[in-house]
Amino acid sequence: MKIACLLLILIFHSLAQAKRKTEWSLHIDTKFDATYFAQAYGTDTNQDLYKLELDPIYDWRYLDSVRFYVKPTFIANPNNKSDEEKYFFDPTETYLRYQSDSFSLQAGCNVFTWGVTDGYNPLDVINSKQYFDPLHSRKLGAPSVVFSQTLDIWDYELIYIPENRGATLPGEQSRWLPREVFVPQTPENDLVLLLPESLHYNYGTKEDLDDARKNNYALRLQRHGSVFDVGLTYFEGVASFPLIQPVVTGTVVAVSPKTIVQVDPDVTLNVKNYRIRQGGISMTASSWETLFKLASSYTSSLTDDPYIQKWTFENVLAVEKTFNLGESGLLIAVLQKSIIQTEKENDSNLSMTEIFRDAWMLGGRMSWKEVWNFSVLALYDGIHGSNYEELTLTRRFWDAWNLSFTASLIQGSSETPLGVYEKNDSYTLTLSRSF
Secondary structure, three states: OHHHHHHHHHHHHHHHHHHHHEEEEEEEEEEEEEEEEOOOOOOOOOOEEEEEEEEEEEEEEEOOOEEEEEEEEEEEOOOOOOHHHHEEEEEEEEEEEEEOOOEEEEEEEEOOOOOOOOOOOOOOOOOOEEOOOHHHOEEOOEEEEEEEEEEOOEEEEEEEEEEOOOOEOOOOOOOOOOOOEEOOOOOOOOEEEEOOOOOEEEEEEEEEHHHOOEEEEEEEEEEOOOOEEEEEEEEEEEOOOOEEEEEOOEEEEEOOOOEEEEEOOEEEEEEEEOEEEEEEEEEEEEEOOEEEEEEEEEEEEOOOOOOOOOEEEEEEEEEEEEEEEOOOEEEEEEEEEEEEEEOOOOOOOOOHHHHOOEEEEEEEEEEEOOOEEEEEEEEEEOOOOOEEEEEEEEEEEOOOEEEEEEEEEEEOOOOOOOHHHHHHOEEEEEEEEEO
């Protein structure tokens, strides 16, 4: 009897000790958006959208060694006319991690951010993305195993993804699909589709060429210094944006210098995921109270298809500086230049890469008394003369609520990769809170 009592005491003592070694937290981030588009665009698209986003966060830790982290994303957009966009769920970040003094092993759904530049980051290719709004794409959690280790000023990271997600494209009634002119990617860069007012998109076949989504892997090696950091990256796997091939019927109205087709109302979009291999380098240097950034990548297609660029060389240079505005204000300003070269010309207006082929970006964020925030983003496409501006004013209330107003403005020809969205000028009111 005494032995049994002693065992019970030891068990309860062990449980109490274990309880003291563990900690957990549960929060939820909430956000409600009301968006109004200034112009009608298409016959069966939304001119206003009302969206609720919930991001619950559960974080459990045992000592400093084990962490279980869950941060899924749920979005309800019930008035969206595209069924694919009405409700969206993604596990986003859901993983179990073991951490020692020098290395960590992590398994689950993960989100990776490689590279150092903002706005356009050519090294940020590991996660597939959701493109319901291509100018504000959202990363999808990649089911993966991650091993990382730190060795003094060096660290490296290995990633294996058994099967990547592949891109999630705009819905069939989306304003973010071409509605007036569609310039698809073709081998000879010689086709223009004139779209009818009563247009009906539908997605056809979805192919994975060369098992593009399977067995993706990546490696990053970094060196950290007091003034200068450098990183080398390697990735092999599915391209973040697929090849989209329209299937149409219609009437040819011109054949030179490009074939122009007046399209019938029904357009089928076939989607092909393809495999790429990318090597990249990133560098940051701090001097004169200014941060200098470089990201450069060389990407080759492992899929032999005349519609796909065999190689792409991307370079981004950026300068970032912080200014103090008296005792209560702060301004962070960024100037960025992107230069992209490819195997052959591509006039497609459904290409995210083409927006940044020769582009300037200017960004800034100003905060005042930790209550007011104002941010601005300006993008200029130097090849086509298109431009994009986004301005956001945010006010914090009661240390928990944030109310924001955002204006997004786009100018350009509908035949260009940025101007295709010209009629998507929008104004958004956002209310957010963390619990």
